[in-house]
Amino acid sequence: MDCSALNAEFGIPDTLRFVEGRGGLTMIEIANPLATATLTTQGGQLLAYRPRTARNDLLFVGERAHRTPGLEIKGGVPICWPWFGRDPADPERVIHGFARLFEWSPTLCETCADGSTRVRMRLVSDARTRSAWPHDFALEVEIRVGATLSVALTTHNLDASVLHVTQGLHAYFRIGDLARLRVEGLDGCSYLDYAADARERVVVQAGDLGVTGEVNRIYESVPSRLSILDPGLGRRIWIQGHNSRTCVVWNPWIESARAMEDLDDDDYRRFICVETVNAASEVIAIPPEGAFTLAADYRIEEL
Numbered sequence: 442m443d444c445s446a447l448n449a450e451f452g453i454p455d456t457l458r459f460v461e462g463r464g465g466l467t468m469i470e471i472a473n474p475l476a477t478a479t480l481t482t483q484g485g486q487l488l489a490y491r492p493r494t495a496r497n498d499l500l501f502v503g504e505r506a507h508r509t510p511g512l513e514i515k516g517g518v519p520i521c522w523p524w525f526g527r528d529p530a531d532p533e534r535v536i537h538g539f540a541r542l543f544e545w546s547p548t549l550c551e552t553c554a555d556g557s558t559r560v561r562m563r564l565v566s567d568a569r570t571r572s573a574w575p576h577d578f579a580l581e582v583e584i585r586v587g588a589t590l591s592v593a594l595t596t597h598n599l600d601a602s603v604l605h606v607t608q609g610l611h612a613y614f615r616i617g618d619l620a621r622l623r624v625e626g627l628d629g630c631s632y633l634d635y636a637a638d639a640r641e642r643v644v645v646q647a648g649d650l651g652v653t654g655e656v657n658r659i660y661e662s663v664p665s666r667l668s669i670l671d672p673g674l675g676r677r678i679w680i681q682g683h684n685s686r687t688c689v690v691w692n693p694w695i696e697s698a699r700a701m702e703d704l705d706d707d708d709y710r711r712f713i714c715v716e717t718v719n720a721a722s723e724v725i726a727i728p729p730e731g732a733f734t735l736a737a738d739y740r741i742e743e744l
């Protein structure tokens with residue numbers, strides 16, 4: 442994308458600018474009195490967010506993550522859409538849908554009354570998306586960067602038939618100490634276990650979740666508010682989901698991390714994904730002319 446044209450239309454002096462990043466990706470850099478953040482127009486993806494009061498960034502992006510237009514970027518908050526995980530209609534297709542692989546168009550960048558910065562980007566169906574998924578839609582993400590962070594993903598159905606989607610805000614949270622980490626709020630929720638040796642068993646969570654091996658789970662009927670206690674970075678991350686009853690918790694652990702070309706062998710110690718999703722049995726049906734918004738608010742509490 443042409444950054445000077447984007448800056449002329451959407452730039453905000455001293456606060457928001459478009460720059461060409463590594464590999465030619467178009468980046469949006471935000472620095473306001475409340476926080477800093479980095480987004481890319483590929484996939485409408487947030488890559489970094491740090492409130493001025495926080496010691497560390499909220500998010501993890503691996504050094505080996507792809508920075509090539511058209512390849513998924515492992516880190517930040519990838520948008521998984523219109524299917525989450527494997528496409529039920531064709532398991533051979535790309536995992537987590539195509540939305541994160543395409544260029545999105547900025548439609549709004551503005552400063553809000555409280556000093557936060559709001560960015561909207563859109564992906565609208567065209568010949569390329571129709572060859573991947575034969576439906577008409579407009580997908581919009583709104584990211585608000587302030588003392589807290591909000592990400593809202595809205596699907597507008599422009600098709601003549603009902604759209605069925607699964608989707609997710611696949612947040613990669615930066616962490617300091619995997620051994621002492623706890624995911625809080627899932628006690629009593631049942632989950633489908635997709636870890637390599639688990640064979641999709643259904644299990645009920647007892648107490649908080651600690652990570653002592655590969656974790657790859659879809660939790661069902663989750664409360665809207667979850668948290669991650671990370672004594673390593675001395676903080677708790679609060680996640681407030683909206684319109685989501687399922688949550689994916691993922692850490693690849695040693696072997697799976699080694700097998701991923703876009704992760705360092707040690708990266709599994711540096712992040713945990715706690716994903717606000719509509720997945721498994723939570724398939725969203727959107728009628729013609731209808732819309733559906735999946736959203737999450739994130740807050741860092743320094744301890």
Ligand SMILES: O=P(O)(O)OC[C@H]1O[C@@H](O)[C@H](O)[C@@H](O)[C@@H]1O
Nearest residue numbers: 513515519536537657658689691
């Ligand atoms: O596509 P990415 O960003 O590499 O993430 C892959 C992982 O995403 C998680 O959501 C899945 O539960 C894992 O099974 C999968 O391996």
